[in-house]
Amino acid sequence: MIDKVPTLPRRPATQPSRSGDTEAESRMADPTTVKMRSRGLDFYYGANHVLHNVDFDVFAHSVTALIGPSGCGKSTFLRTLNRMNDQIPGARLTGEVSIDGNDIYDPLVDVTALRRRIGMVFQRSNPFPKSIYENVAFGLRIAGVRDKRVLDETVEESLKLSALWDEVKDDLNKPAFMFSGGQQQRLCIARALAVRPEVILMDEPASALDPISTAKIEELIEDLKVRYTIVIVTHNMQQAARISQYTGFFYMGDLVEFGPTAKIFTTPSEKRTEDYVTGRFG
Amino acid sequence: MAEATATTRSVSSSPEPPRETLAQRSRWKRLLSPLPILTGFLAVCVITMLVVILWNIVAGGVGRLTWEFMTGAPTHGMTEGGIFPAIFGTVFLVLLMTIAVIPLGVATAIYLRYYARPDAWFARAVRVAVNNLAGVPAIVFGLFGLGFFIQFVGRGIDNAFFGGALTFGQPAIIWASLTLALLTLPVVIVATEEAMRTIPNDYLEASYALGATRWQTISRVVLPNSLTGILTGGILAVSRGAGEVAPIMFTGAAYFLPYLPKKLNDQFMELGYHVYVMSTQSPDVEATLPVLYSTVLVLLLLTFALNALGVLIRYRLRGRQAV
Amino acid sequence: MKYVITSAAFAAIAVIVLIFVFIGREALPVFTSPEVHEEVTIAKMVTPLEWRASKPKTYVWQPVSEVPKYSLFPLVLGSLKATFVAILFATPFAVGAAMYSSEFAPRQAREIIKPVIEMLAGIPSVVLGFFALIVLAGWLKDTFDWKYRLNATTAGIALGIAVIPIIYTVAEEALRAVPRQYREAGQALGASPWQIARRVVLPAAAPGIMAAVALGFGRAIGETMIVLMASGNAATWTLPLTDSVRTMSATIAAEMAEVVNGSAHYHVLFFVGALLFVVTFLINLLGEMYVGRLKRRLTGSAG
Numbered sequence: 001m002i003d004k005v006p007t008l009p010r011r012p013a014t015q016p017s018r019s020g021d022t023e024a025e026s027r028m029a030d031p032t033t034v035k036m037r038s039r040g041l042d043f044y045y046g047a048n049h050v051l052h053n054v055d056f057d058v059f060a061h062s063v064t065a066l067i068g069p070s071g072c073g074k075s076t077f078l079r080t081l082n083r084m085n086d087q088i089p090g091a092r093l094t095g096e097v098s099i100d101g102n103d104i105y106d107p108l109v110d111v112t113a114l115r116r117r118i119g120m121v122f123q124r125s126n127p128f129p130k131s132i133y134e135n136v137a138f139g140l141r142i143a144g145v146r147d148k149r150v151l152d153e154t155v156e157e158s159l160k161l162s163a164l165w166d167e168v169k170d171d172l173n174k175p176a177f178m179f180s181g182g183q184q185q186r187l188c189i190a191r192a193l194a195v196r197p198e199v200i201l202m203d204e205p206a207s208a209l210d211p212i213s214t215a216k217i218e219e220l221i222e223d224l225k226v227r228y229t230i231v232i233v234t235h236n237m238q239q240a241a242r243i244s245q246y247t248g249f250f251y252m253g254d255l256v257e258f259g260p261t262a263k264i265f266t267t268p269s270e271k272r273t274e275d276y277v278t279g280r281f282g
Numbered sequence: 283m284a285e286a287t288a289t290t291r292s293v294s295s296s297p298e299p300p301r302e303t304l305a306q307r308s309r310w311k312r313l314l315s316p317l318p319i320l321t322g323f324l325a326v327c328v329i330t331m332l333v334v335i336l337w338n339i340v341a342g343g344v345g346r347l348t349w350e351f352m353t354g355a356p357t358h359g360m361t362e363g364g365i366f367p368a369i370f371g372t373v374f375l376v377l378l379m380t381i382a383v384i385p386l387g388v389a390t391a392i393y394l395r396y397y398a399r400p401d402a403w404f405a406r407a408v409r410v411a412v413n414n415l416a417g418v419p420a421i422v423f424g425l426f427g428l429g430f431f432i433q434f435v436g437r438g439i440d441n442a443f444f445g446g447a448l449t450f451g452q453p454a455i456i457w458a459s460l461t462l463a464l465l466t467l468p469v470v471i472v473a474t475e476e477a478m479r480t481i482p483n484d485y486l487e488a489s490y491a492l493g494a495t496r497w498q499t500i501s502r503v504v505l506p507n508s509l510t511g512i513l514t515g516g517i518l519a520v521s522r523g524a525g526e527v528a529p530i531m532f533t534g535a536a537y538f539l540p541y542l543p544k545k546l547n548d549q550f551m552e553l554g555y556h557v558y559v560m561s562t563q564s565p566d567v568e569a570t571l572p573v574l575y576s577t578v579l580v581l582l583l584l585t586f587a588l589n590a591l592g593v594l595i596r597y598r599l600r601g602r603q604a605v
Numbered sequence: 606m607k608y609v610i611t612s613a614a615f616a617a618i619a620v621i622v623l624i625f626v627f628i629g630r631e632a633l634p635v636f637t638s639p640e641v642h643e644e645v646t647i648a649k650m651v652t653p654l655e656w657r658a659s660k661p662k663t664y665v666w667q668p669v670s671e672v673p674k675y676s677l678f679p680l681v682l683g684s685l686k687a688t689f690v691a692i693l694f695a696t697p698f699a700v701g702a703a704m705y706s707s708e709f710a711p712r713q714a715r716e717i718i719k720p721v722i723e724m725l726a727g728i729p730s731v732v733l734g735f736f737a738l739i740v741l742a743g744w745l746k747d748t749f750d751w752k753y754r755l756n757a758t759t760a761g762i763a764l765g766i767a768v769i770p771i772i773y774t775v776a777e778e779a780l781r782a783v784p785r786q787y788r789e790a791g792q793a794l795g796a797s798p799w800q801i802a803r804r805v806v807l808p809a810a811a812p813g814i815m816a817a818v819a820l821g822f823g824r825a826i827g828e829t830m831i832v833l834m835a836s837g838n839a840a841t842w843t844l845p846l847t848d849s850v851r852t853m854s855a856t857i858a859a860e861m862a863e864v865v866n867g868s869a870h871y872h873v874l875f876f877v878g879a880l881l882f883v884v885t886f887l888i889n890l891l892g893e894m895y896v897g898r899l900k901r902r903l904t905g906s907a908g
Contacts, residue, residue, distance in 0.1 A: 042299075044299040047299060086307075090305075091305065093300070116795035126786035138791075139796075142796045142800045317798060320701065321704045325702035325718055328699070329718070389613030397610060414889065414890075419826075419882065421854045422882050425631075426624050430624075525730070555731075558731050558735075574735075585727055589724075593723065
């Protein structure tokens with residue numbers, strides 16, 4: 001049963017690890033542990049059968065990319081992982097979605113606690129109309145954290161983790177809207193990180209950004225996977241190939257193929273996968 | 283390395299969607315938390331207020347609501363009889379008001395939208411003036427009606443045409459209706475503008491392209507398509523005008539008149555004013571209570587019927603435009 | 606034809622301007638006319654007056670007496686008391702209902718609330734005044750054991766009912782205007798609906814809600830019939846909210862009919878009218894400025 005409020009231990013502020021750091025490497029992607037999975041997932045919007053019988057594994061400490069043409073259901077699938085589809089009128093679901101083996105759609109599950117374990121970054125950055133500080137601190141405050149010292153430290157650490165600290169450290173009280181799109185998106189990532197999620201879901205996080213901001217975010221994702229499990233929806237195949245270890249290809253609501261990224265992009269088993277990744281359609 | 287799970291699931295037959303939506307699954311949890319309950323309670327209170335007021339008036343007034351009541355004259359010191367003179371006065375008043383306010387309001391709206399340059403200081407000043415007119419307290423209109431219409435214009439007319447005899451320089455239905463026309467002017471202007479705004483630019487361009495002048499375009503394309511909206515504005519203005527008492531209190535309304543208003547400088551009885559005087563200055567409020575309640579009910583029915591009509595037309599108008 | 610339209614529009618506009626000018630003109634003698642000053646001056650309107658040989662000077666509004674007294678303060682206080690009660694009463698209900706309607710209500714509930722609000726708005730104020738006088742006043746006095754049946758609170762409650770629609774309408778619009786993205790972001794971070802409402806929606810909608818209250822205030826302070834019928838019409842200078850009061854608007858309505866054209870009393874009434882008008886104008890301006898700022902804030906540089 002998922003109902004614990006995560007505690008926030010005081011950690012020394014660390015720089016995100018880079019490859020070559022042996023301690024970090026020992027915390028690398030654990031391919032034998034399935035962090036989240038779906039089994040037999042069917043999803044409907046009203047009478048629209050949008051996802052068909054999806055069996056999906058998300059491995060711990062990895063970056064998993066969801067690719068496919070527009071409207072294939074990859075964003076919908078992503079949102080079933082943190083139950084963000086719950087409020088959509090007419091949304092229905094059968095099958096199982098679980099984290100660490102626990103069904104997240106169990107009626108006894110506390111959705112708000114679940115969403116603190118599984119964070120989300122949206123396609124268009126959506127910071128609150130508040131200051132940088134208050135944006136990052138938001139998740140902590142609603143989890144009941146009041147100690148100013150803990151807040152300050154966590155805000156700083158989260159902003160460092162999302163590579164934004166140096167740019168904003170003197171402007172923490174300025175409104176978030178004053179910053180560029182790329183900065184706002186990194187702010188949203190920091191905000192999601194502040195509550196110490198275990199999984200981070202990203203829905204085309206860089207699609208609305210310029211190439212430089214995109215590169216920064218991709219670098220960020222590389223660094224984050226050490227501590228977190230990341231699932232990212234992207235329509236940019238080069239991006240998927242660059243940053244993910246596993247890729248799932250969706251087409252018209254079916255999970256057509258899933259496997260290590262290298263295989264999907266070089267020697268896919270399915271013809272449809274091959275057609276898509278070689279650009280023959282989509 | 284994990285095995286590649288590379289199999290496609292063929293969808294042979296789509297299973298039936300489950301009957302319960304995700305939103306329904308969690309609805310009790312959501313609705314039973316404190317904030318929805320609190321705000322829902324407050325909303326219920328508001329509904330209760332309306333219900334209590336309406337119920338009280340209907341219960342108190344429906345007993346006397348007969349045809350005789352609406353067509354007869356008051357008798358026995360307002361404790362018996364009917365209120366036809368008040369109904370007649372209200373209708374006459376509102377009729378005059380409409381004749382004044384619709385042309386004036388529509389013309390102003392047309393001017394603001396199609397003739398004035400949008401950046402001209404004058405157009406902006408007008409818009410500010412119209413917006414603020416809507417916020418002027420009703421009693422201030424009454425002051426204006428008394429001081430300007432009656433004592434300035436009316437007296438002027440008397441001196442110019444009647445050799446100083448007091449004909450128009452006193453409370454009269456014409457002045458009361460003009461005062462109300464000013465009060466409801468913003469309603470008509472806004473409704474007309476709203477109606478004209480829904481006319482697609484394509485129609486206007488087509489008209490101009492065929493060589494029509496601005497006025498021809500307005501009279502042949504804009505106005506015919508705006509009629510419903512203008513009508514709505516008129517109805518809402520009428521509903522508002524029939525309910526306002528402060529502007530007519532000293533510009534022409536009277537409590538008891540032995541005659542019906544026929545000339546423009548006659549005084550008149552009016553439903554709202556009647557309610558006010560009967561409630562506050564009747565020598566025996568208890569005795570007049572039944573008649574009072576029924577009068578209030580008539581007034582309420584009148585305003586609600588007009589309002590409902592206006593809203594109905596507006597919805598049908600919006601519905602058609604949305605296509 | 607253009608000229609017909611233009612002149613009609615000009616006429617309408619001219620009359621609008623005329624209203625402002627005329628009221629001002631008839632109020633002016635209070636400042637400038639020596640005849641008026643024999644009876645009343647601005648100073649006399651704001652300073653305590655002699656009213657009974659044995660009692661200390663205080664603020665008295667008694668235009669019809671041997672020595673006419675025109676203290677403004679009792680009238681202003683009366684307006685403020687009634688309006689204060691009205692806003693205090695109306696705001697929780699109106700804003701609460703608006704929040705329910707925009708955040709939690711299922712569609713069926715919304716389709717009941719909207720017509721209810723419109724009907725409430727359509728009730729003529731004389732009817733509300735009637736209800737307050739005939740029904741509410743007696744009930745309130747008995748239930749709470751007040752001294753006076755007609756007082757600032759009775760009138761204030763009826764006044765509050767009258768302004769619920771306008772506060773509701775503007776507040777609901779402000780709440781709806783809060784973009785969905787903010788709510789989504791809050792949800793994704795694990796906030797409960799209560800937390801989202803309190804920490805995201807309300808702060809974002811706050812300017813609009815304040816504007817709503819301001820507009821309600823402006824409407825209430827200018828209202829005449831309800832206070833005329835239910836406030837007791839006694840120009841008192843006391844603190845309790847359950848005392849009878851006389852508001853500025855009711856004073857004009859009550860005394861205008863009896864006043865002699867051109868007399869000092871006549872001009873003072875116009876002065877009060879001008880005052881009322883200026884106050885409502887400023888409040889409405891404030892309200893509209895807030896609504897403008899709200900719109901800019903929420904649509905400006907969002908990502």
